Amino acid sequence: MASNRGLRRAYTIWATIYDPLTRFLRGSRRRSIGLLDLRPRDTVLIAGCGTGADFEFLPRETECVAVDLTPAMLRRAEAKIEDRRIRLEEMDAMDLGFPDNTFDKAILHFILAVVPDPARTLLEAERVTKPGGLLVVLDKFWNRPRRPPLFLRVANAICGGYVTAVDRNFHAILARTSLEILQEIPMGFGGLYFLYLLRKPLSPSR
């Protein structure tokens, strides 16, 4: 089972090789952030920003707060800020230190399959997003009704606590929130990768 302590330790090591290993995801990042239709005055949260691989797709005028648990990842993110309006915070995405309804939009890339409690993480992102605000989620999910195949269960047993889970069902996570799906886009990789555009309702439904 993943824990913040174990993940911080693991991602301190991953930080050294994360960027070259994940460069192939640039197109997916661009597409996901494009769905947010960011405007100059928008305020954006990036939950679990890692090494800042998303930063290059943010318009220069967008006000962004990017949080992550792992100082080694944040140090790499700092080097990518350049002249963008991005503030970094070492923070647990499951327990965000921001008031309700702070951000216009939120980005959750490859974080829900990592954190110990993905529903709590998505609920926190919902809480700090303004009513009517948009969120994007890009990650690996096992969304089929049947159990994952053996190789995925083995991969999950090995990697689940320290790298990423591969057996989480997005719809089960989403069901704990009030968020609405505007778009669900399969992104390939054997049917594991999905991109979601979500909206926080204008009035609370629960």
Ligand SMILES: C[S@@+](CC[C@H](N)C(=O)[O-])C[C@H]1O[C@@H](n2cnc3c(N)ncnc32)[C@H](O)[C@@H]1O
């Ligand atoms: C797979 S990386 C994804 C990083 C980035 N979002 C990206 O798209 O490249 C997962 C990141 O989540 C961070 N993380 C893990 N648990 C976290 C938590 N509870 N709160 C905030 N960040 C967390 C790790 O430090 C790591 O940087």
